[in-house]
Amino acid sequence: MPQMIFDDTDGTLGLLRDSVATFATRFPGAQRLRQRRAAGTDLDREVWAGMAEAGWLGLTIPEELGGAGLGAREQSVLSEALGRELISEPLAFLAVFSGALLSEAEATVERERLINGLIDGSLIVSPAVQAANGSIAPIEASASGDGIKLSGEAHYVNAAASADEFLVLAAINDEQALVSVPAASAEISQRPTLDGSQLGKVSFSGVSVGADRVLAKGAAVDAAIEKAVASTRLALAAEMAGIASRELEITVEYTSQRVQFGKPIASFQVLQHKMVDMWADAEFACAAVVNACERLEEDDPKAATLAILAAKARAGDASVTVGRRAIHLHGAMGFTDECDIGHFMKRAVALNSALGQPEALRLEFVALERAA
Structure with missing residues (x-):
C-alpha cells in the first residue's frame, strides 16, 4: 500500500511510525473523535498529554530550545502516521505552526516560557x-x-x-x-x-x-510566518497522504470481504479499476510530500516553496477523491457513523481547506513559478 519512502539508516522514521501505532492502541483515533464530537470539545486533553509524553510536540523545535531538533522528514512521517490512525488533535497548528513561530522569535523569557510549555504539553x-x-x-x-x-x-x-x-x-x-x-x-x-x-x-x-x-x-515576523505556513502546509499534506493511503486500505479490506453473486466484490474488474485509480492518487500524494522534503534539504528556497504548494494541493485532492470513491465502494455502509471510512473522508475535507484549497495553491504555484 502507498507510503512515504525515505532512507532510514538510523531507524528513526521506523520508530516514529511504531510509536504512533502503539499510541493508537491506547487512544483509538475514530473512537476518540466520536467522543470529542459528542462532548462538543475542541481538544482531548488526555490525548494531547499523551502526544507530549511521546515527544511529538517539540519534534522540529531546535535542540538548544528544548526540542528534538528533527527535520521535515521526521515530521512528515509522524503526520502521515497520525493521518492513517485518524488521530485528529490539531498537532499541525498547535505544535508545528506555533513551534515554528516561537523558534524564529527573539530569545526572551517569554519565548522560553511558551516553548517549554508547548513541548511538555502544559500550555496550549x-x-x-x-x-x-x-x-x-x-x-x-x-x-x-x-x-x-x-x-x-x-x-x-x-x-x-x-x-x-x-x-x-x-x-x-x-x-x-x-x-x-x-x-x-x-x-x-x-x-x-x-x-x-x-x-x-x-x-x-x-x-x-x-x-x-x-x-x-518587522522583517523577523515575516520570516517567522513564512516558515510556519510552509512547515504546517507540509505537515498537513503528509497527514492527508496518510489518510488517502488508509482510505484505500480500508476499502480493499472491505471489498475483499463483501460477497455478492457468490464472489468477493473486489474480484469484479470494474471495482479493481476504481481501486487502481485510488492507489495511484494516494501514491502520487506520498511522492509529492517526499519530493517537498527533499527540496527543503537543497539550497533553493523557491524550489522548496513550489514543492510544498504542489504537495499540499496533490495530497488534498487525493485524500478527498479517494475518500469519495471509498464511500461509494462501501455502498450504504459508507454513510453510517459507525463506519470509519466516512470519518476519514470528513477529516480529509477539513484538512484540505486549511491554509489554502488546492485551487488557490495552484494559482499561488503558477504566480511564484512565473515570477522573476
Whole structure:
C-alpha cells in the first residue's frame, strides 16, 4: 500500500511510525473523535498529554530550545502516521505552526516560557493569525504605555476554547509584531466543522499586553510566518497522504470481504479499476510530500516553496477523491457513523481547506513559478 519512502539508516522514521501505532492502541483515533464530537470539545486533553509524553510536540523545535531538533522528514512521517490512525488533535497548528513561530522569535523569557510549555504539553499555544477570508493578516494594535493594545478578530483558530495562550499577528504603526496574549483576555466563539472538531473566532476589544509579550517585530515576523505556513502546509499534506493511503486500505479490506453473486466484490474488474485509480492518487500524494522534503534539504528556497504548494494541493485532492470513491465502494455502509471510512473522508475535507484549497495553491504555484 502507498507510503512515504525515505532512507532510514538510523531507524528513526521506523520508530516514529511504531510509536504512533502503539499510541493508537491506547487512544483509538475514530473512537476518540466520536467522543470529542459528542462532548462538543475542541481538544482531548488526555490525548494531547499523551502526544507530549511521546515527544511529538517539540519534534522540529531546535535542540538548544528544548526540542528534538528533527527535520521535515521526521515530521512528515509522524503526520502521515497520525493521518492513517485518524488521530485528529490539531498537532499541525498547535505544535508545528506555533513551534515554528516561537523558534524564529527573539530569545526572551517569554519565548522560553511558551516553548517549554508547548513541548511538555502544559500550555496550549494556538496561533491566531488568520482573517475571515483565511489569509494571514494582522489585527489592529496601538501603543499603550509600555505595551500595546489589541482590537480586532482572528478566525479559524484551533483549540480556541482550550488554549492558554494565543500567538497574535498585530499591526503597529505599519509594522507587524508577533505578540503572545493570554487566552483569558479574549472573547471566544466556536463552531463545529465537518469532521467533528471546532474552529474558533477570537475577538480582542482593547486588550492590553506588556512589552515583554512582544516576541518579534518587522522583517523577523515575516520570516517567522513564512516558515510556519510552509512547515504546517507540509505537515498537513503528509497527514492527508496518510489518510488517502488508509482510505484505500480500508476499502480493499472491505471489498475483499463483501460477497455478492457468490464472489468477493473486489474480484469484479470494474471495482479493481476504481481501486487502481485510488492507489495511484494516494501514491502520487506520498511522492509529492517526499519530493517537498527533499527540496527543503537543497539550497533553493523557491524550489522548496513550489514543492510544498504542489504537495499540499496533490495530497488534498487525493485524500478527498479517494475518500469519495471509498464511500461509494462501501455502498450504504459508507454513510453510517459507525463506519470509519466516512470519518476519514470528513477529516480529509477539513484538512484540505486549511491554509489554502488546492485551487488557490495552484494559482499561488503558477504566480511564484512565473515570477522573476
